[in-house]
Structure formats: structure tokens, C-alpha cells
Amino acid sequence: MSVEARSWHSSVFVQWALPAALVALWETLSQFGLISNRILPAPSAVLLAGWKLALTGELWRNIGVSFLRATTGLVIGGSLGFILGLTNGLSKGFERATDTLIQMVRNVPHLALIPLVILWFGIDETAKIFLVVLGVFFPIYINTLHGIRTVDPQLIEMAKTYGMSRWELFWRVILPGALPSIFVGLRYALGFMWLTLIVAETIAASSGIGYMAMQAREFLLVDIVVLSILIYALLGKVADSTARLLERSCLSWHPAFQRR
């Protein structure tokens, strides 16, 4: 076995050691009755509840609904944030015209809009997607803008002396230069995406993981509530890992992402 393979193996082990240990501790404490099942059911009980829900198909349907809401909101809000970040990053005039409004809206906690959103859209899909769009828009907008503004001016000057057209300048210099910052924005946005969705589904929904948790609370099914929370945690981890993978492949030129 090569040295690289071994170090790769151990790094995955290190990544998951802490969560696994925590679950083991939780299970042990529950088995000895030190944690009441009414407060926090054992991991095995949560798994069993998940298995039952999976068999009825209810679990998959709810995960699917939440996933679809999350990605739809991310695609819409992310695209809007990216495009506005680009235009404002490339044109000072455009930024001056829109910045006041954007900063005002940004400082309103978007979850405070939930009562208004329910009045506007009721509790159907539009309401949740609208909130997710608001949640992911700003991190992507701000980091795209920042990335474009901080592209090395010496490189832009170099590109001009080599006669690059504006289009080429954008594709070959400005966009790649802004990409590291855009990825930071994307990872923040993924966090806001789940946060927004959990709250929105808990308050106003008739399907999804948040709805599943609220229904379970009504009937005091603590195991399903805990299951919902764990699913959110796992989905968040999956989203973050995907973003990291994307980052690693797009930024392979960056010294920080080069495999050693």
C-alpha cells in the first residue's frame, strides 16, 4: 500500500470519528437509561423509525420534496445573485444605482418575512422557494461582487497590453480570478439554503422534512423529530461536500487546492 493511499484512508477516518463516537456515546447512555426516551430516543430507535417510514415511502417522498425545494431555490437565487454580482462588479454605475436597495433588503432578516410570505403565497411551494431564493441570493451576490472587484489589476493591465477583447478579458482573466470568492459564497449559500428551508417547512408546509417533524411533534413521536434533524444534518453535509469537490476540480490551479 502506498503512503498516499494510507494517508487518504486515515483522513476519512478522522473526518467521521467524532460524529461516530458521539452516536456511540448517545446509544450507550440511552441503553443504560441515563437519557429518557421521552427526551431523546436512542439512535437505534431513531433508525428503526426511519426504517418504518422508508418502508411506507413517506420518508423518501418528504426528502424528495425538500430536496427539490432546496435546489430550485438555490438555482434561482444563486443565478440572480451571480448575475447581479457580475453586472455590479463590472459596472460601477450599475452598482451605484442598485446598491442602496440591495443593502436595505439585505439587512432585513429574510425569515422575518414569513408572515408576509404566507399572506402572499399561502403555504404552497412558491412560499418556500421564495424564502430560499432570498436566503441564498445575498451570500452569492456579495462574494461574486467581491471576487470581481479584487481580481489582480496587474493581470488586467497585462491582458490589455496583449490586446484581449472585453469578452476574452472576462472569460480568461476576470471570471477565473473571481472564482475562489464565488465558491466561498456558494458554501455560505448552502448553509442558508437549509436553514431557510427548515424554518419555512416547520411553519408553513404540508410536505417535506420540516413538515414531517412538526407532524411527529403533534403526536409526541420524538424519534421521528430526531430523525428529521439528523436528515437535515446529513443533507447539509452532502451539499457541503459536493461544493468542496466542485471547488477542488475548478480551482486545481490554486496552491491551496493542489494535491500533495
Next chain:
Amino acid sequence: MTAAAIAMNRSVPEYWKAADAEHADASSGLSLTIRGLTKSFGSQQVLKGVDLHIPAGQFVTIVGKSGCGKSTLLRLLVGLDKPTNGEFWYGMDPAAAPDQSVVRVMFQEPRLLPWARVLANVEVGLGRQRSDAAVRQRAHETLNEVGLGDRRGEWPAVLSGGQKQRVALARALVSRPKVLALDEPLGALDALTRISMQRLLEQVWRDQGFTALLVTHDVSEAVALADRVLVIEDGVIKLDLRVDIPRPRQRGSVEIAALEGLILDELFRDARAGEDA
């Protein structure tokens, strides 16, 4: 005034033509003529009227203390800044439309695109011709000329400072420029790398015959490489010195040392006068 009269007014004096003829045989460079060039930033006048003719293929180094205007002059000549007054043109025809693609510039920093492989960085120098496979082959060849052919697939981040600067040189040379402007390109390199870069620079200049304008604060570098050294002080050319030492030049030879002394004396004359008083 008619167009013909303007052209007459801007025609090139006879002795300049003689100097051009002297270099014309081996050169594929362009001559450069500067008339009354000034540049101000706000109320600060950095260049106070520069008149100069550089024959095609000449290697000119420009030395001076920092802030004397030498880098400003170079930035004007490569089109990165606009002159406040005066004019300049490449070639013999002042009325010809300026073609910036025959003039390439090398900066103190390599300014490579970190997200493009070494070869792709050299291809940046090809400009619009990049889509032509036959032209792209030249990027390979030029990279070989600077001794980095085997590093073409690397990211710039893994190269040393000297290697990055050689990639930047290849990028500048790949389009076979007629004029190469160099703004202290060796300033950030260590002493040994610097000497090998100077040799490389001299060699490609002799092979390709472009007109070279090298701004430097290193007087010995200026003398070792130049046909002609210009000393700039307070925005004017203080000294215009021909260096007739045959090439290849012996570093540290008596002749070179004598010229260096002359230039240093010129640069520090005011300071000396102050000490004497």
C-alpha cells in the same frame, strides 16, 4: 496648414536615417521617435519634455533614481498611459496608424495567469491568432527557447521566480514583436538568476533583432546589455551614452567599470556637490 506640410514638419532628420541604416541590416525591429513628450499627474510633472530617436534594433537601457520618470516613459511608449503633450511613433512613418501588437512589454512581476498552464500562458501572447494550430506551435518553440519546454503542462504556482519570468519572456516573444519594452523585469530576482536572465535576454535580442527598451535601476546591468544608456533625471534625459564595447561582453572588465563610474557620477553629481560645499 496642409497635410503635406504636417508630414514634412514631422519628417525624420538625415542623421537619424544614417543611424537607422547602420542597424537595418540585421534587424527586424522598428525605430522609435519621440518628440516633446510630457506627462503630468495632477500638478506633478513627471516627464518634462523628452526628445529621442532610437534606431531599429538598438538595445537601449534607461536608468535613473526611483521617481525620475523612467517607468512613466515606458508606460507611455507601450500605450498603458496617455501622454499629456508631445507624440511618438514607431517606424519611419509618423502618420501610420499605431499597431500596438508589434510592441510587447515585460513587467517587474511575471503577471502570469495562475489558472492557465504554462503553455496556455505563452499562448496569451499570440492574441487573436491563438485559434490557429500552426501558430500555436510557435508557443511550444518559444517555450523551448527560454528552456522551459518540459514544464509546459505545469501550473505557474509551482515555478520559481526566475522560471515564471522566463515564461513571461516567452509570452512577450511568441508574437515576434518589433519592440520589446522591459520595466525592471529582473529587479525581483536573486543575483545568479539575474545574470542568467540577462544572458538569455541578450541572446534572444541578438537572434530576433527587436528594438529593446530596458528600464532598470541596476547600472551594471544597464551597461552590460546596452548599445546605448539613457540617464533620466527629473523627467528629462540627462545623459545619452553609447556603449561600443563588443559583444559578448566580459562582466567586470575595465571598460564596463569605467562606463559604470561615469553613469554613477552623473546620477550622484548633485549629492557630491552638496558634500563639497
